[in-house]
Amino acid sequence: MRTPQRKSLAPMAMAVLVMVAVAFGAPNVEAQTQYIPYFGKNQIRYDHFDWHTYQTEHFEIYYYPEIEPHLERIAGYAESAYQHVSSELKHDLSMKLPLILFSTSSEFWQQNVVPGAAQEGVGAFAEPGRYRIVMPIDEPPDLLYRLIVHELTHQFQFDIIPTGLIRRNMPLWTMEGMSDYMTGYWRPLDLMTVRDAAVSDIVPKMSEMEDYGGFSNPRLIYNLGHAAFEFMESKWGKEGVRAYVFALRRSVIGGSDDAYEEAFQVTPEEWDQQFDRYLKERFKPFRDKERPADYGRDLAPDPRKGRFSNVLSIEPSPSGDLIAGMTGNGRDREYDIVLISAKDGSIIRNLTAGFDQSMGFEYLATPGGRWNSVPWMSWSPQGDRLAYFVRTEKDRSLIVQNVISKKVEIRIPLNTIDAPESPDFSPDGRLIAFSGMRDSDSDIFTINLDTKEVVNLTKDPFANYAPTWAADGRSLVYLVRVSGNEKIFRMDANGGNKTQLTFGTHDESGAQFMDANTLVFASTAVNPAEPIDPEVARNGQVYNLWTLDLKTNELKQYTDALAGNVSPVVLRDGANSKLAFVTYFKGEYGLHVLERKDEITKVASADFGSPGPIVDFQAPLSHTLVADNKKKKGKFEKLFLEGRPPVALGVTSGGDVFGGTQVVFTDVLGDQQFNLFVSSVSQYRTMSFTWVNMEKRLQWALQGYNTTQFYYGQLENVFYDPIYSSLIDRDLATATRTMQGGTMFGIYPFNRYRRIEVYGGFNRYKESFNDPVLEQISAEYQQEQFGRPLFNNGSMIPFGAAFVQETTVFREFGPLSGSTMRLAYEVAPKIGDSLARQTLDGDARKYFRLGATGLLALRARGFKSWGDNPDYTYFGGNSELRGYEYLQFVGQNAFFTNAEVRFPLIDAMATPIGVLGGVRATLFAGLGGAHFEGTPFKVFTRTASIERPIVNFNEDQTPVYGAPVLISGNRLVDARASYGISLSTFALGFPVHFDWSWKTLMNKDWEDIVFAREGGSEAFRKVKFSLWIGYDW
Incomplete structure (x- = not known):
């Protein structure tokens, strides 16, 4: 959830009240009746921030010196976002918005604006009481701009539809869906969930929806809300969207009984029916695409038979007999890493059984918005150890765990790298490559497991992710976000000779080597030689399994999925090999294995384009810093x-x-x-x-x-x-x-x-x-x-x-x-x-x-x-x-x-x-x-x-x-x-x-x-x- 809201403070927030009296006030002033008799965990400020402010037309930006090199472009992003949302809603805010910036996610988690609101999986949040936006700046430029649009939309919502003690809250799908709609952008994994819901007939009655609706995927409600606002625009135009928002204002504050009747002259039941028909018609071209059942048995854990559900990311053992899978543990409400039989799907062992803190960390780390389009784990070449990242205190740590004894053999805190992800063992097992943030830039690093030395291989301004070693250890392939898309690159093991391997205006996922000359990966590409309706293309962006021959530059497509197939890995079985991958259907992630078969599509890499200039993201409005608008923040300023x-x-x-x-x-x-x-x-x-x-x-x-x-x-x-x-x-x-x-x-x-x-x-x-x-x-x-x-x-x-x-x-x-x-x-x-x-x-x-x-x-x-x-x-x-x-x-x-x-x-x-x-x-x-x-x-x-x-x-x-x-x-x-x-x-x-x-x-x-x-x-x-x-x- 990227935008948590402040919920009612009674009674659980009273814990903070009582803890202030007990912990801070010594025994003398504690409440006599300990209504909440707990001592509480610690909210720690690991770093000291030297706060300054910078004034723009619509924002008061709070920053510290490490952010100053980015201040000018972020001010431009913020003002561009304001002009966009304001013009869409035909509404202006009467105050300047506090925009509180942090350099990295780990620093963002230390914020005191709403203690606990910044956590794993939350990219930013908008606080309604004083219209504050709090966020890190470590996303790629285009995604950072859209994140500002998303959070800024919330502030317009809070202004148009004020919340209060006796007023009803806006439905979650309305708040989050409208904010995503305003970005005008679909991530492929988000669009996947809506396409799946429409075709598999699991679209709920949105007018009756509260919170997350009981779905296992919390993003689904965001995405259905996004689609709902696109439905409003398609049927009633942008004026219809505005009419709904302002009708909702009157409904929430009690002046009107029904926003649907007022805005669209339909009952909520009729609106639900029309929205359901809209989605089915919109995604009708995908109805006959491949479903997970077409690939055979689902090897993912069955939640009806145990505590585990979904397989979110996978990594095969070198022998191909076992698959390490990150899965949800409904009983513990945590992720676990389990070893799954590649033959029958039985769970062999839970490597992280029990609560995570018993293993010395807070939780298993995930890659945020990239989700399972990049790897989460890596198996050592010897087949006895598994590497993954965990959250420990401020930073993440690299864990290398023995899969036989379950003992954590290596634990390396990465204090100089923020948000490391996607570990990958080198062929000799001495190094692990991974991606991470340094100075708000995402790079590819290696760490020596013996000396603990960390080396930055990329050192460039682009967002780099998902490194994978070649079998000879002399090169790596990895993802780079360029011109708004994720593309596969290759470089030498020392970081030299960076070469782009895939092209086009589609996205690739993290790649794996099938053999010395063949990569397998997921891609949203479609055959460029076949004409496609623009609406079908817009509603597609489907991740399918592709391979790339590094000698001939020939691309082959092996699946044509309804929803999407991600996280492909190679199951080696002697001279033969199979592909295991994560599927998505009816709101659940599954695990399937595919025998190599004849390709669906075969094209040349050049058919998608060739190397050319990389276009940096530019916000609609530029901004020039005004030195007089900068000043140091006072300690008690604006209480x-x-x-x-x-x-x-x-x-x-x-x-x-x-x-x-x-x-x-x-x-x-x-x-x-x-x-x-x-x-x-x-x-x-x-x-x-x-x-x-x-x-x-x-x-x-x-x-x-x-x-x-x-x-x-x-x-x-x-x-x-x-x-x-x-x-x-x-x-x-x-x-x-x-x-x-x-x-x-x-x-x-x-x-x-x-x-x-x-x-x-x-x-x-x-x-x-x-x-x-x-x-x-x-x-x-x-x-x-x-x-x-x-x-x-x-x-x-x-x-x-x-x-x-x-x-x-x-x-x-x-x-x-x-x-x-x-x-x-x-x-x-x-x-x-x-x-x-x-x-x-x-x-x-x-x-x-x-x-x-x-x-x-x-x-x-x-x-x-x-x-x-x-x-x-x-x-x-x-x-x-x-x-x-x-x-x-x-x-x-x-x-x-x-x-x-x-x-x-x-x-x-x-x-x-x-x-x-x-x-x-x-x-x-x-x-x-x-x-x-x-x-x-x-x-x-x-x-x-x-x-x-x-x-x-x-x-x-x-x-x-x-x-x-x-x-x-x-x-x-x-x-x-x-x-x-x-x-x-x-x-x-x-x-x-x-x-x-x-x-x-x-x-x-x-x-x-x-x-x-x-x-x-x-x-x-x-x-x-x-x-x-x-x-x-």
């Missing part, structure tokens, strides 16, 4: 409100309502943020104001805060004399902790998964019971028993550090696999009359996947504080220790552990109000406890003892004891445990939990003693039902 404030809603298991929001002001680049965070649990509020500086890897901030948290101090023998225990209920025992102060903090990420947090500051403490009488009684009792009050009142100067790790793999319901932990230490030294203490706080979780979406979740939390004025924590209820009262446990020393088995019951529910989230079940068990220093605390015992239960209290509150009882067997003494079952679902976007809990001390006789006054074990173990809203840990 504005960042989007709609998110809203979070939660309910504790004690019935307390939690709410929170955050107002963010940021600069254009998102590097400087000012956050106003407000949350409330019951009537107790937390407010903080934070300045966060994220322009470098070391992020730091200043924060001021005022927070009041509550808990239940129903703790006899500690907070008050036990003679009052029968008189003090939970409401009376409500206590608060109010903190006011400021903190300076920093975060340094070691990698995506681990970071160190440090902070220091000043705050004022005030802790007390809400009831003034109880407060006075408790203060006297604490002074008498402990020599000082346990409640802290005064000032403190804390310093702290925390190590955080988050490798969790998430799904929409929460964690699925991985682990997370936070280990923190805080010290507040004695300075004058300030409070003094030290605190250790640790929280560790581990998730073991069970099946597709089930898991075993384990958690251990520990807390200890000591010194003159120790801190204490409070917990209980929600998912911390289910079955007990909310915040029931209080202590300077505390722990709890949880074990939960979580699994799905119902994937989705159809209700009268629509489809609601599925239902998941949790079998849980927990154990925990808390105590204050100087008070006895024993978790567990098995020693027999004689105990007397307290059965009542006299009028003077002295206890009345029952008869002595011998207690034996295992039992919890001061700790508490529970177990039970929970059902959870999403309602209106919020996670709702229904818990049935049973408390236990693991010994009924002991429970009869401890809870004699409350009804003994029977009452203690009575099932408790709780409802709460929030995310599971």
Whole structure:
């Protein structure tokens, strides 16, 4: 997806809100109820950018010195794009658009405008809130211009059809299809998907389409949308396109019920029917072309029989017995590389089984817009190793994996090359050739596997891709984008004697050597000697299998596909050889093998043209730089409100309502943020104001805060004399902790998964019971028993550090696999009359996947504080220790552990109000406890003892004891445990939990003693039902 939009920020974006409070604000200002109790992975700024701005008529371009050599042409592209889109829509924007440029994709991924929006497969994005376009400039000139047109069209859409809190969003096919339509250009692989959909009769009802429509190919909706706008133009003209856009504006903002009726005077159903007929008629000439079934059995994995579906790219073993295939793993939602039998299609081995991060990388890298028209992998000449690229941190790394042991034998980070792709082993196995970006130019490189030396072979301004070694190792063939098309070139192994081999205004794919003198590749060429209708040619651009004889320059065509055949490779079988290739039909990629047969077409290479001058792409408008329009960007220049404030809603298991929001002001680049965070649990509020500086890897901030948290101090023998225990209920025992102060903090990420947090500051403490009488009684009792009050009142100067790790793999319901932990230490030294203490706080979780979406979740939390004025924590209820009262446990020393088995019951529910989230079940068990220093605390015992239960209290509150009882067997003494079952679902976007809990001390006789006054074990173990809203840990 090239253009992600900002989605509703509630509730998941609330994770950012809470993480700002937790990670940046130290323990002092975290939201009391952790609505989203995760620590989060790191967004890392690996590079420091020296930002400048340049003004044109319609744009404010943000760039840094490395981009300046390209600034003039990109300004020309941008202004040309503006004139094109504006004239097509007859609409002008009232403001200059911020165009934020990055030199390469890896630098683009570091943007802070919309953290996480830039990722693999996203070439650029348009942000609707402040009309920002964010993009790298590493595409070839013609494709870069079209990318600007695409993103700029989105900004016109946002201006014409404003989005808002209560307005409906535009359909995805409308947004993306219109943007591609405005480029006036079809990539062959995109046109392939529409041609296939039309002829194989899988065109959906576009008027009812939402998101991606359930198709496995996410590009299909973009491309059907593109075709839909061409249909509008063909039937109603460009004025019809404009009429639809402005009718959609009225429909989206609520002024009109139907854009189709208003723009075209047809119902949505009639429009769908007409569009379907249009596509069938448009692609009718291709109806009788070859389909994958004509090539024999599909060797691709069958998704009905396993977790794998589609084969996107292939690479044969030297023996021809096996094919390495990149395939989609529906269970893991990742790509995997599997070894497939070339004979029967059976899967022999998954080389990348499990989640990618377990292998030391984030994901398998893909070639972006070139997709499977270029190779993705390479098999070593010895047949024992496979090379491919992966994403690791900022850059990609070359992986060489043993296919027998599955061990990664070589891992080479390519820190000086951006977006490397298409590795190819040299015949001696010492070198790997590949394509990659350097200084925003795509070149062909080699790397020595022994010395790690990287050599640039091409060093030219053209976009070079897909290198392949000749069998003698003395030359390579590769693709070059020239005059708007991909053509095959050849060069010596040292980069000399570059020679163009194919010609014409069509595209070739990456080539492979069938023998020393023959290349096989996919091409969109058609026989130049046969006349072809211009419309058929425009709707064709079909990739078919071709060969080129390097001695005679004779070209032969071997397939005539309906959709397209790509990624051809040679399966060698002694003196014979077959061609394996990737097909496309009914929205799925398949794998087929073709015996060499008589060619369909035979032509001379010269029939398509001959070497001539290469025409550089020129945008419609040129631009001359004006030096006075350049200036250095100010740090706090043009601050504005960042989007709609998110809203979070939660309910504790004690019935307390939690709410929170955050107002963010940021600069254009998102590097400087000012956050106003407000949350409330019951009537107790937390407010903080934070300045966060994220322009470098070391992020730091200043924060001021005022927070009041509550808990239940129903703790006899500690907070008050036990003679009052029968008189003090939970409401009376409500206590608060109010903190006011400021903190300076920093975060340094070691990698995506681990970071160190440090902070220091000043705050004022005030802790007390809400009831003034109880407060006075408790203060006297604490002074008498402990020599000082346990409640802290005064000032403190804390310093702290925390190590955080988050490798969790998430799904929409929460964690699925991985682990997370936070280990923190805080010290507040004695300075004058300030409070003094030290605190250790640790929280560790581990998730073991069970099946597709089930898991075993384990958690251990520990807390200890000591010194003159120790801190204490409070917990209980929600998912911390289910079955007990909310915040029931209080202590300077505390722990709890949880074990939960979580699994799905119902994937989705159809209700009268629509489809609601599925239902998941949790079998849980927990154990925990808390105590204050100087008070006895024993978790567990098995020693027999004689105990007397307290059965009542006299009028003077002295206890009345029952008869002595011998207690034996295992039992919890001061700790508490529970177990039970929970059902959870999403309602209106919020996670709702229904818990049935049973408390236990693991010994009924002991429970009869401890809870004699409350009804003994029977009452203690009575099932408790709780409802709460929030995310599971």
